[in-house]
Amino acid sequence: MIGRLAAYIHSLEPHFSKGGRLERWYPLFEAVDSFLSGSSQTTAGAPHVRDAICLKRIMLVVIIALIPCVVMALWNTGYQANLVLQNLGVSSVPGWRGAVLAATTGLSPSSLTANLMHGALYFLPIYLVCVAVGGFWESLFNVVRGHQMSEGLMVTSLLLPLTLPPTIPLWQVAVGMSFGVVFAKEVFGGVGRNFMNPALVARAFLFFAYPIGMTGEEAWIAVDGFSSASPLAVLAAAPVAADPLAGLDYQWWDAFVGTIPGSMGETSALACLVGAALLLLTRIASWRIMGAMLLGALSFSMLFWLFPSPENPWHQVPPHWHLVLGGFALGLVFMATDPVTAPHTDLGKWFYGFFIGALTILFRVLNPAFPEGVMLAILMGNIIAPSLDYLVIRANISRRIARYG
DSSP states (O other): OHHHHHHHHHHHHHSSSTTTTTTGGGHHEEEEEHHOOOOOOOSSSSSSOOOOOOOOHHHHHHHHHHHHHHHHHHHHHHHHHHHHHHTTTOOOSSSHHHHHHHHOOEEEEEEEEHHHHHHHHHHHHHHHHHHHHHHHHHHHHHHHHHHOOOOOOHHHHHHHHHTSSOOOOOHHHHHHHHHHHHHHHHHGGGOOOOOOOOHHHHHHHHHOOOOOHHHHSSSSSSSSSOOOHHHHHEEEEEEEEOOGGGSSOOOOOHHHHSSSSTTTSOHHHHHHHHHHHHHHHHTOOOHHHHHHHHHHHHHHHHHHHHSBBBBBBBGOOOHHHHHTTTHHIIIIIIITTOOTTTTTHHHHHHHHHHHHHHHHHHHHHHTTSSOOOOOHHHHHHHHHHHHHHHHHHHHHHHHHHHHHH
16 A cells, blocks of 8 residues: 555656656655655765664654553543543533544543543644644745755654643644744754754743643643642642642552653653663663663752752652653653754763753752753753763863873
8 A cells, every 4th residue: 555655656756856847846745755665865975874774764763662652642641531520420521522432432431442532532633733733834944945854743743742731722732833843943954953852842832831721720631621730730739848749649650650640641651661662772762861861860859858848848759759750751761862952972961861850850849830840951951962062072182182192
């Protein structure tokens, strides 16, 4: 099927090539043709690097690694909604989603298919908006510049929905995706030239532009009018001099597996670990960045835990809880390790990862009004990444000059 489609697309080349009536759209045609069939072109002149992996394969591996997070996002979004509806004694939901569920799987929280279907009815519209809006802007810039379509858009379009609550309006998703693709990527030259992660920039824009839709108590459970605070908000609002974990209705294992309210793809540290195993096995992601970020978070969270403050409940949160709350796991595996926005020197990767992990905990503990610090920590790490590489390289040069004169 794919082979036939690739052959048909390739047969349209005369219409898009020079002199054809659709010549202006040749870059977009070439991107689609390359995505379906590959390319026989090879690098002819030096300098170049010969490797079995290319940008397309890198992005494909990242997408495969994200599949566990996507599946968990579908299931948990539906599970949380179906569980609340069952507790409220509600047997149907209004709108087109209710009609689809009534005709297919129903609303049972004990049904795998019912949870997946209910979650998909929230996740898929958000994902399709990201693909459509991101594809529009990339196509527009690529046609003007004569560039090919980038496979990186598929990763950005999948990452952003995973960081969003299920109830966010679709028009806000379109605005956020537009901001992330245009102002964090295309204005700097497109794929490979962005100094910040586009998906995180889009999420940061939505967080500050529409805080109610991103952090309000009605944002986390896909049930109209139902309020439920996220785990981070519960801990931040815990009474002074009391055990903040006592206010949670679930255990550490629940947070690790992901059966808690939150952004759709951020709740399951287990799903992120499965993706991390694939990225490390294929050497797509840097183990140095992951290890350093983990070390930075554990070090600073342990420091605060050992020296509790009677005025701040976050001081009493054990270090292992920080690793399974919010978007820490998703950020550690898929965002901080972005090869475009991370340092390239080995020592720079260690400083970069440790800086992000430590800054995440500092945001959470010292600024309870903004307990989800992973997003801003990674963006700040993106900003200093070039400087870290520069300092490491200059230090190496200075040492060699001193050694060899």
